[in-house]
Amino acid sequence: MSEIQKKKPSVISDVRYACAVGATNTVVAIKGAVPIANCSPGCQLKTTAMLTFENGFQGSIAAGGGNMPSSNATENDVVFGGIKTLDNLIKSSLKIYDGDLFVVLTGCTGELIGDNVPDLVGKYQKAGYPIVYANTAGFKGNNLYGHEVVVDAIIDQFVGDYSGEKKKGLINLWFETPYYNQNWRGDYQELARILRGAGFDVNVLFGPENPGVEAWKRIPQAQFNLVVSPWVGVKNAEHLQKKYDQPYLHIPEIPVGEEATTKFIRQVVEYAGIDKKQSEEFIKQEASIYYYYLEHFSEFFAEYWYGMPSEFVVTADAAYALAYSKFLADQIGLIPKRVIITDNTPAKFRPAITEYFKNNISEGVSIDVDFEEDGYEVEKLIESVEFTAGKPLILGTSWELTLANKKGALFFEISTPSSETLIVNRSHIGYKGALQFLERIYSASVGGK
Template identity: 55%
Template sequence: MAIIKDKNGQTNSINQVRYGCAIGALYSVAAIPGAMPITHCGPGCGDKQFTSIAFYNGFQGGGYSGGAVAPSLNAGENEVVFGGENKLRGLIKSTLKIMDADLFVVLNGCIGELVGDDVGSVVGEFQKDDIPIVYAETGGFKGNNYIGHELVVKAIIDQYVDKFAEDKDKEKGLVNVWSLLPFQDTFWRGDLVEIKRILEGVGLKVNILFGSGSGGVEEWKTIPKAQFNLVLSPWLGLDIAKHLKKKYDQEFLHIPVVPIGAKETTRFIREVVEFAGIDNTKAEEFIKKEEKEYYYYLEHFADFYAEYWWGLPAKYAVVGDSAYNLALNKFLVNQLGLIPGRQIITDNTPEKYRASIAKEYETLSDDVSTTVDFVEDGYIVNKLLKETDFGHKPPIIFGTTWERDTAKELKGHIVEVGFPASYEVVISRSYIGYRGALSLLEKIYTTAISASA
């Protein structure tokens, strides 16, 4: 259960929560190789973020600095009454002795912010000694972990990366990528690897910043040298790119549709290459090679798609964050010819971005449009799904664990594509790009025919 405010400022409870709170951005830190989060919060806060974001969401695990590893103040009654600055100071000292990391990030939670702990002052004592440490104010009332992510990224840039920005020269062809939210997006690890593979394949040098493809903290130091920033999502990362524009005079390219399949991926590549102003010869060779392989597999898949006697889903619904929701809709309509039924975005998209995102659904294809609902409450989500006319065939629902019972009630199929995904074990799977789309096709139609057996 979580508490939110509607646009009229009224407080309402919601169930079946689909994101963490702002301090959940500790997993944005954990996703940076060599970075260590330190949480200034109560004993349950970090554990709840782990079990929801990183465990019952593809069972991703905490890795080197997440899960039970991340140091925490474990604030109690004493810190609520007398403040936790001294205890935080001791925690940081102990962490520096015990934990091996290239960068430490202190995340201030609800208790610290409410009682007025001056976390910046405490962290500043260590910063004066040239210790690589920063802090971010990420109390849960600031918003969810999407908002927390942007707060943490800006904190790292302003308090740490900026020290290495003396060289104002930009490196032609170097791009910073701001895209899917680590851990929250169930398939982020494989997806970011695929994004980097594609961009490097066309001749760019890539700061992917998070995950196994990242050079870690050393890579973050080169952020100011990038020729431009690429925001590959409907809205997440835009504030970061605008911040970097003001700070380092870096241009940015915003592409709202995360590409799935050949059509969108080829379009994505050409738009990026044109913006970067690099020679497109390598890019066109890469496209030719990737499309040849992609359509080879699709040609053989077509026999199944055209001839399968038991019948396949014709209409679908997508329930999830804005990035995957929009990406899936573009793919399902243009690549598979499926009919959109109900689209529900659940990431509490900031109001200022909703109109532009909704407009994308009006032009899914030349002759296909649909509408989108922005809903967070699980009761309302499932009510909308049950009210949707999916025709005489069982629908396929791209959603989360929360939609499983509704899918059964509708005699439909469920493919879990977002938080929480507690019936998926995800290690390095990707659903985007050329290669990820093939994995997605396998998942969709294995699910469909298995349910028919």
């Protein structure tokens, strides 16, 4: 590494996340919620292009994408203030959208010119409109940061106070940042399915199984908050603990495959203290189906004599880098050569993640994980890997395509951005998703590739 590189500030090439105001997509993931983007023109098109389009072309829905209200600040707003423009935008949005909740997200421009958005939104709140505001300037953090800000804003300004009973067996599921991982919708469904199967009443706050804003009103009634991610959502769970005296269970590892998922279910059931009969019955059923398929797969795995990958590299956000590495290294026996985490994981969570990769992935496997957001450095890290067995496998983003071709590697996208993949409904986690993950990896190996 040269002197300039060593002293480099936090510049980034080949960006792998959007900024905080991209958390408009967190709002889109709630049925009946309408984001109101208080930002410059371009902000929403750019962040949405990355999160919903160049990300498995997963698309948007309802008041997302082209339907999203946006103040599109002009020079006039910057000079004279943008409150009037935002006021008109809010009025128009209330007038023509079918919305149960409106969330105003302010970006760099509004924050820098110092518009008093809380005051303006407060006027609507007092009149009884379901509307909240969130400070999501792009210079404050990325879309994962913005997601947590929006969640807290909805809890504080829309869900409000609660002093009633908690319901045993009801859990709030805090999981992926919507529209960030390409499989988030399918993964939410699989995780909810597993938890329901184990006997829980699952309060799904985002995605295809979110019933609407009423789920958010139910948050305070839950027995506890379940956070399934190395770090995203922990801040919200801590907030809920303070606000509603509601405990949380933090499981950093998204379970992939039978063994991990079964362990996951037992951990949650144990924590909740609910009856184990249903969960054990569910595990038995799921495991039997899982191994029914895995045994079939094992024929290919044993007999395919045209070669298959043995070593892999992963570059992704913390959650999926961890989940996928663990499954591949521990359950399949692929050798991890390098793992690069690119989501700007907050410093306080890094030691635990580093430790996990060192000692917790699988017996006899220890990885020195890299945290790097700059795509140029990510590429250098991958380029320097010496693959020694079979065809290399690179799991990454579309930025790695050219490099993968150069290395003659099998390549597919698991992280943002993804331009080589179209996703409608897919999951690589839990019981069902893990088998789909195997299909995807080994489809990349078969048939004369």
